[in-house]
Amino acid sequence: MSETPAPEDLALTPDHVKAVLRRVKDPELNLNIVDLGLIYDVRVDGAKVAVDMTLTSPGCPSGPEIMTEAEQQVRAMPGVADAAINLVWTPFWSPDRIEPRVRAYLGF
Numbered sequence: 001m002s003e004t005p006a007p008e009d010l011a012l013t014p015d016h017v018k019a020v021l022r023r024v025k026d027p028e029l030n031l032n033i034v035d036l037g038l039i040y041d042v043r044v045d046g047a048k049v050a051v052d053m054t055l056t057s058p059g060c061p062s063g064p065e066i067m068t069e070a071e072q073q074v075r076a077m078p079g080v081a082d083a084a085i086n087l088v089w090t091p092f093w094s095p096d097r098i099e100p101r102v103r104a105y106l107g108f
Helices: 014-021 063-075 100-106
Strands: 039-045 048-053 082-087
Touching: 014 039, 014 048, 014 063, 048 063, 063 082
Parallel strands: 048 082
Antiparallel strands: 039 048
């Protein structure tokens, strides 16, 4: 017989959301958007999730695809009733936002 998880074990957290967002890759770089530093903030309010993210540049041709996939991944999470992906440009993205181990791998 399996044990039913306690309600607090099922609670959504920003870390859970970031883990799911690691599935979303920039198709040009083939790296996930969390390690690339494109995720600026994740807010969870009960079953509502809001993500502030950016793109590598305002003219990023993959922007709509990346944002749509991010929203789909978050909405598919158990316990999520609503998800908003907000595109922000402040602060402007730079390679300094890339996860250090990934930056080293890329030669930055």
